[in-house]
């Protein structure tokens with residue numbers, strides 16, 4: 104047997120020198136050897152790829168060491184299972200993590216290049232819809248920064264969230280071909296591919312006197328892993344994100360090919376590879392399509408097999424699996440992993456059912472991200488059984504045994520049994536119930552959400568499983584959303600309280616001492632003004648917009664959903680516009696405001712698309728009416744994504760968090776804005792509640808019904824028309840839309856939006872309108888006193904350190920995972 108003898112081969116992996124010379128050397132090597140071009144003939148894309156490769160090279164030694172250590176120590180780790188990771192651009196983040204930003208910039212200058220030009224080439228991997236996917240990205244950043252052994256598992260969609268364009272004000276979706284030029288951040292490992300099976304039937308067989316079940320599937324597909332580095336911030340740690348890509352098991356089926364049906368053979372290949380083709384563009388309201396279940400099983404089965412068969416040593420005692428891993432279920436999307444682990448343990452590893460169930464119950468934990476009943480996934484049993492017949496059997500058995508336990512506790516309370524059954528009366532598998540029964544813990548994502556989850560969505564389960572339910576309030580990574588997005592504020596903070604706060608965000612409290620400091624006020628305001636100019640430049644470049652620099656910047660960016668109530672924001676804008684246009688107030692009586700929207704609508708969500716159209720329509724009227732010129736502007740840049748968020752959030756003065764109370768599970772944009780010194784106008788919903796408690800009532804514009812008031816109005820009977828009659832401004836605003844003022848005189852265009860509000864208004868926008876307008880008046884009043892406003896903004900920054908995703912991760916570790924950092 105050959106052993107390495109060369110000293111270099113014996114030494115640990117070498118990193119390039121962390122100097123400008125070292126960087127230049129490595130950079131040119133990557134450009135020449137990796138891209139096969141000379142500096143003089145390289146394209147910007149070559150230059151971007153070589154730069155990314157160079158940053159990778161600096162991370163490589165740490166990554167290889169961490170992977171080795173996580174395996175050799177056998178320490179318990181987190182396997183985060185998520186169908187979405189909304190990562191955002193990687194280059195800046197990885198430069199920051201390694202502390203190489205300045206060296207890289209200098210090295211590029213020495214090569215006659217500008218870092219700014221090169222970084223613009225990066226297409227962000229948009230492998231998520233919104234909050235849930237971005238949360239997963241923040242969490243893996245924090246886990247790496249805390250040094251917790253962990254791996255993120257997900258899907259390498261060939262097309263991420265669609266690119267949004269507007270044609271005549273209406274949303275048109277385009278494919279997000281983020282891989283068109285390749286990605287420099289991924290490491291494919293086709294040799295580690297897993298075969299994932301589907302379809303077929305199950306059968307019993309005799310295994311040396313024991314009757315066992317086996318699954319005889321009818322088709323399969325290869326899951327090829329692609330690894331991505333997840334560097335910790337300045338700690339020399341690099342974790343792994345492993346995304347699976349579907350590939351046909353053979354290029355073509357030989358038998359079919361020999362029979363002469365070449366077309367048919369290629370069709371089979373396309374079918375298999377469709378599985379990881381595209382991200383489902385639904386946020387909060389899934390469609391229940393078979394391909395989506397295929398995606399879910401595909402990545403979860405590959406991940407479990409990867410962990411059990413490749414990461415664990417071959418002689419591992421599976422009874423100890425709970426000491427080695429916790430599979431965190433990010434929403435119901437990966438819940439099919441529960442019967443899959445049972446199948447692996449019972450059918451493949453030949454454990455007893457009861458022993459396997461003991462293990463499984465300790466290896467999973469479930470995070471619920473919603474309260475909307477339509478967002479809780481259910482799969483028709485026949486669909487699930489056709490695709491995964493063995494899993495359906497396992498689910499039935501889990502349910503039977505669970506309901507037996509319920510009967511034992513409560514007697515034949517058939518009503519309760521029906522309520523708690525994992526299988527609904529119409530024969531669908533309730534994935535949230537399955538996750539709750541199987542999970543060691545179930546958590547909501549903000550205090551109010553966790554409370555409502557226990558009291559309203561899963562009360563029977565809370566009663567049955569005391570101690571199972573817990574809360575972990577969401578968080579956001581301060582590396583990306585403060586340090587990278589807001590370098591000016593970051594510098595000011597470090598100048599004021601010293602370094603260290605970026606990994607210990609509670610230290611922002613020390614800024615409270617400067618809430619009345621004149622010099623600090625001036626510096627703080629200068630940062631905000633400069634961020635507005637940066638945003639203005641971005642919007643001018645990408646959309647040709649002009650942004651006034653003396654306006655209050657009023658921002659509502661989030662997915663378009665009726666429960667989030669973009670229409671309520673729009674009614675405020677129309678009211679302001681109407682007041683000036685009708686001459687009831689003079690332009691100088693209103694605070695000059697620029698309203699910024701960012702929102703994608705699910706392509707099949709007709710009402711959401713109409714609302715997008717209406718925002719654009721109101722915008723084009725307001726922006727071209729000389730009567731409000733210089734006072735009101737509406738900007739709706741298309742294709743809001745992480746990259747744009749990094750510009751919008753630091754520039755905002757006012758953060759709109761106006762969902763109907765009880766509908767937004769948490770929100771995370773709300774946290775990003777507050778941490779960047781915007782004040783929030785918001786309802787008592789999701790994490791807004793905790794933001795307000797922390798920053799103080801006087802530094803938060805609260806309005807609207809509370810959740811109990813909403814529930815109360817619902818039971819009393821909600822009649823939106825009553826609210827229209829009671830507020831003249833509201834009826835005027837609605838009439839303006841109906842009159843066709845925003846649709847060239849044709850009132851029919853937006854009639855569905857208006858009549859839906861007046862006759863149904865499922866999210867009670869009209870009921871909260873009057874109070875919302877009153878709260879906006881308080882915004883105007885405070886903004887008129889710039890010292891008071893700045894003080895409140897500073898206190899928002901100082902008091903929101905709690906919303907670091909580092910804290911969220913510590914809470915998960917303490918309450919759910921029990922996976923201490925590896926020191």
Ligand code: Z16
Pocket residue numbers: 232233234235236238385386387388434472473478548577767768769770771789
């Ligand atoms: C999603 O983004 C969220 C919930 C859900 O069931 C599905 C998707 Cl794709 C969001 C919540 O709406 C939001 O309130 C929350 O902050 C976010 O998940 C992260 O928890």
